[in-house]
Amino acid sequence: MNLTNNIKHFDSKDLLDDFLFNKLSDISQSGNFHSIILSGGSSPVSFYKKLGNSSLSLSNLQFVLSDDRRVPIDDPLSNEGMLNETIGVVEGFNLLSLHSNDIEQSLNSIPVYELAILGMGLDGHFASIFPEMTNVDKALTSLGSIEMVDDGFPEVPRISMTLNEIDKAKEIILLISGQEKIDLLSNLRADSNLPIKYLIERTKHKLLITTSA
Numbered sequence: 001m002n003l004t005n006n007i008k009h010f011d012s013k014d015l016l017d018d019f020l021f022n023k024l025s026d027i028s029q030s031g032n033f034h035s036i037i038l039s040g041g042s043s044p045v046s047f048y049k050k051l052g053n054s055s056l057s058l059s060n061l062q063f064v065l066s067d068d069r070r071v072p073i074d075d076p077l078s079n080e081g082m083l084n085e086t087i088g089v090v091e092g093f094n095l096l097s098l099h100s101n102d103i104e105q106s107l108n109s110i111p112v113y114e115l116a117i118l119g120m121g122l123d124g125h126f127a128s129i130f131p132e133m134t135n136v137d138k139a140l141t142s143l144g145s146i147e148m149v150d151d152g153f154p155e156v157p158r159i160s161m162t163l164n165e166i167d168k169a170k171e172i173i174l175l176i177s178g179q180e181k182i183d184l185l186s187n188l189r190a191d192s193n194l195p196i197k198y199l200i201e202r203t204k205h206k207l208l209i210t211t212s213a
Helices: 013-028 045-052 079-086 103-108 136-141 179-186 195-206
Strands: 007-010 034-038 061-065 067-069 115-119 146-149 158-161 172-177 207-212
Touching (some): 013 034, 013 045, 013 115, 045 079, 061 079, 067 079, 136 195
Parallel strands (some): 007 207, 034 061, 034 115, 115 172
Antiparallel strands (some): 146 158
């Protein structure tokens, strides 16, 4: 699977964070209202901290996580809690909670996402769509917006956007750090059953894979 044209390398994590910040700044300053998908996990945390320390107004943006653990917001495993701590101090920060009772209706009312920022695990998962989870096929093929997930590591229940929902994004940036993950993508075969393969196949025309030293 040739991904050469989809990969952009940055010489440092700071340069990658600057790239993400500038892209979000351009979207914010466009004057229109936009929805943005954000990733949990460790890969984007330094970018979120940069955003949280900035004076950028986010009042015309609505954010939503690609996935979260089904734990209390003050739990260290909560992606929503992490975002509230790192970005929540920024003017106009608006996070649509995956834990809301009407989350499916809310997501269905979003026709398009301007941008999705995603991560990938060493097992080839993205969002909370894991290769060995019991409902992986449904998460990858369903026309619905979310799936409840009972698998994954750490072993806590999760909620995840489906591939169909993520595909509503006009542009997708996949954050890759570490040689092992780079090697996984470089050696990805067309007959692979890893979830990341399905993301790449479906969104390759609008997918940018970023790597950093």
